[in-house]
Amino acid sequence: MSRYTCFKVAALFAFLAVMLGAFGAHGLRGLLDERHLATFETGVRYQFYHAVGLFIIGFLITLNQGVKWLGYASYFLSGGIILFSGSLYLLACNQIIDIPAWVGPITPLGGLCLMIGWGCVFISQFSIKA
Template sequence: MIKVYLMLGGIFATLSVILGAFAAHGLKSKISEQAIVTFQTGVTYQMYHALALILFAIVAKQGVPLNWGSGFLVAGILLFSGSLYALALTGVKWFGPITPLGGLCFIIGWVLFVVQIYRYFEV
């Protein structure tokens, strides 16, 4: 799974650059300024957590079990950033309540990371 999470981290990072450029250059005249801000928030969190996914995979390579934490980061990217992209592009308000579920996935992923680091490394 380490290879999968490394690859997903790279793919999500690449997509965040593409989507950020798309928002900056392709959407400015098509959606509102607030929608651009919403979209960019999705891009920012996607990049942060794509890099975190790479970090988790590198740490997992050392033997720390992080499959669950990594899975929650992937779910967080899809739910949090994905719902913000959908909300910004469509204006459909029911995408809004999905965003906090993605945020919760991010939090769970990070908590699992901390717990596993605590368990694995001696103080």
């Protein structure tokens, strides 16, 4: 993904994290028990952390350091946010909407995507010519 796309996607994920965090704190309080609210908050927290990570990747792409691997990283982090945080949002809301059982196993796949994304960032730094 290009640096401009990376910045746009990062900004969108950060915006949505703030919006979903406010929704969880105000809209879901009273509808979900504390355990489910904590799950929702975990999704928001990880989404925001990785949105910041996408901004960092965009800056690294700007420096032309390991662009190929950083491109892979941006896709894996984006997919990981959607799969990991998205599945946590759905699982947290299981008290108010019926969630199919197959959603649960998506969370670890999202976590794996996040780990692969950070691994790609690590690998990208070996292509730097000092």
